[in-house]
Amino acid sequence: MTDAPLAVVILAAGEGTRMKSSTAKVLHPIAGVPMIGHVLSTAAALRPTRTLAVVRHQRDAVADAIAELSDGVDIVDQDDVPGTGRAVELALAALDGFDGDVVVISGDVPLLDVETLFGLLSEHREGGHSASVLSALVDDATGYGRIVRDHDGSFLKIVEHKDAAAHELDIAEINSGTYVFRAGALRDALAKVGTANAQGEKYLTDVIELLAGDGHAVGATVLVESWIVAGVNDRVQLAEVSARLNAMIVRGHQLAGVTIDDPATTWIDRAVSIEPDARILPGTFLHGATSIACCATVGPETTLRDCEVGQNATVTRTDATLAVIEANATVGPFSYLRPGTVLAEGGKIGTFVETKNSHIGRGSKVPHLSYIGDTTVGEESNIGAGTITANYDGVAKHPTSVGSHVRTGSHNVFVAPVTIADGAYTAAGTVVRRNVPAGSLAMTVGQQKNIEGWVANNRAGSAAAEAAENTKESE
Numbered sequence: 467m468t469d470a471p472l473a474v475v476i477l478a479a480g481e482g483t484r485m486k487s488s489t490a491k492v493l494h495p496i497a498g499v500p501m502i503g504h505v506l507s508t509a510a511a512l513r514p515t516r517t518l519a520v521v522r523h524q525r526d527a528v529a530d531a532i533a534e535l536s537d538g539v540d541i542v543d544q545d546d547v548p549g550t551g552r553a554v555e556l557a558l559a560a561l562d563g564f565d566g567d568v569v570v571i572s573g574d575v576p577l578l579d580v581e582t583l584f585g586l587l588s589e590h591r592e593g594g595h596s597a598s599v600l601s602a603l604v605d606d607a608t609g610y611g612r613i614v615r616d617h618d619g620s621f622l623k624i625v626e627h628k629d630a631a632a633h634e635l636d637i638a639e640i641n642s643g644t645y646v647f648r649a650g651a652l653r654d655a656l657a658k659v660g661t662a663n664a665q666g667e668k669y670l671t672d673v674i675e676l677l678a679g680d681g682h683a684v685g686a687t688v689l690v691e692s693w694i695v696a697g698v699n700d701r702v703q704l705a706e707v708s709a710r711l712n713a714m715i716v717r718g719h720q721l722a723g724v725t726i727d728d729p730a731t732t733w734i735d736r737a738v739s740i741e742p743d744a745r746i747l748p749g750t751f752l753h754g755a756t757s758i759a760c761c762a763t764v765g766p767e768t769t770l771r772d773c774e775v776g777q778n779a780t781v782t783r784t785d786a787t788l789a790v791i792e793a794n795a796t797v798g799p800f801s802y803l804r805p806g807t808v809l810a811e812g813g814k815i816g817t818f819v820e821t822k823n824s825h826i827g828r829g830s831k832v833p834h835l836s837y838i839g840d841t842t843v844g845e846e847s848n849i850g851a852g853t854i855t856a857n858y859d860g861v862a863k864h865p866t867s868v869g870s871h872v873r874t875g876s877h878n879v880f881v882a883p884v885t886i887a888d889g890a891y892t893a894a895g896t897v898v899r900r901n902v903p904a905g906s907l908a909m910t911v912g913q914q915k916n917i918e919g920w921v922a923n924n925r926a927g928s929a930a931a932e933a934a935e936n937t938k939e940s941e
């Protein structure tokens with residue numbers, strides 16, 4: 467391949483009307499990354515000299531996202547003239563005298579991969595083309611521009627769906643919106659493109675007919691796997707593309723040694739990492755920068771966002787965000803781990819337990835029906851069933867500190883700020899309002915009182931009274 471300079475232009479100025487969304491189309495997430503993030507990664511993999519993104523609709527939101535997702539992308543603002551042709555014309559103006567190959571891709575075609583683009587670029591360079599278009603044969607060409615060829619099969623022009631004659635609508639070969647152009651030829655042709663069409667837009671696609679008419683070599687390369695260039699224009703296509711990408715991600719993990727019982731109900735974001743011999747059970751959603759170490763089991767019915775799961779840990783029917791679950795720890799079933807939860811090695815967060823901003827030390831357990839917030843628990847301690855940290859006094863949040871080898875009784879309230887020191891115990895039903903010294907037993911003193919004969923006096927003739935009477939007789 468010759469080493470002509472290469473520029474990539476990403477089109478992202480359109481309104482995305484068919485999404486019917488207040489969010490810009492290219493910012494809708496797919497596999498945890500805004501749609502345009504996938505396109506930016508592909509562009510970067512081509513290693514171009516320049517990358518430009520054309521924006522207009524929701525300009526700042528789109529430009530900010532691009533800056534966050536990728537380095538060194540120049541933003542070009544589209545003006546009042548609508549259309550993909552105008553977008554590229556302004557990008558060329560920003561390229562200021564650039565003479566080389568210009569790859570044009572769309573922000574709404576997220577599955578396009580760098581191998582496919584390299585293929586198009588090689589054909590373009592080897593064929594000495596002024597314009598090369600990636601086309602595809604699809605079952606339903608609705609909405610796409612059609613590739614018009616003469617009877618010899620030579621590529622003549624692209625006609626947009628809305629401008630197509632009835633016989634052109636029958637064409638199954640569509641324009642994918644992916645192109646390579648010689649910069650000079652493109653600049654000259656775009657200057658001649660008008661807006662006299664069904665949409666009143668300056669179409670990029672019109673340059674093909676102009677170039678072909680002027681004797682330039684133009685080519686359309688048919689992509690066999692048409693899903694690679696599926697465009698996202700509405701929410702139906704968004705779901706289709708998301709499912710396709712997810713299937714590829716799941717398969718990639720399977721081939722790398724991860725057991726995934728049910729690919730159809732397992733959703734894994736692009737940035738998630740999973741080590742071999744981990745097992746993912748059905749109905750599991752792994753989002754963001756979640757990482758899962760070797761031999762851990764996650765699921766079924768579990769959602770993890772930006773979580774770390776250590777070796778051999780088990781996470782069952784759990785919802786967790788920004789939590790760290792260390793090696794050999796167990797979580798669930800039915801646990802809710804909110805940001806800042808750290809469960810150290812061998813620890814346990816059990817059934818119907820909610821945690822937030824809390825460090826549960828090595829081997830410590832919160833097994834049942836509890837809320838633990840703004841708390842540190844030392845090592846090998848056990849928090850009794852039904853324990854609530856009262857961490858909020860209506861004004862501010864306060865911390866709770868539980869030491870190591872502590873045993874707290876069932877149905878406790880820890881009224882923060884409060885400390886329960888190493889080796890201490892608390893009795894069932896204790897409301898811990900004052901610090902508990904190391905090795906002490908804390909209990910709330912309120913003696914139990916039994917009023918004998920109360921049922922016979924107040925509930926005479928009831929089943930309870932009869933049962934009590936029978937018990938007395940048999941004593």
Ligand code: UD1
Pocket residue numbers: 477478479480481520521544547548549550551552553572573574575609610611612624626640641642643669670671697699
């Ligand atoms: C476009 C093509 C069509 C092709 C299809 C493939 C044209 C005229 N048509 O149609 O032949 O089959 O893509 O997916 O090019 N954009 C701008 N500025 C604008 C208008 C659009 O930057 O003024 C951007 C959009 O944000 C989008 C891309 O260009 O990323 C394509 O625009 P869209 O309106 O989706 O074009 P299609 O109708 O899909």
Ligand code: CA
Pocket residue numbers: 574697698699
């Ligand atoms: Ca489109």
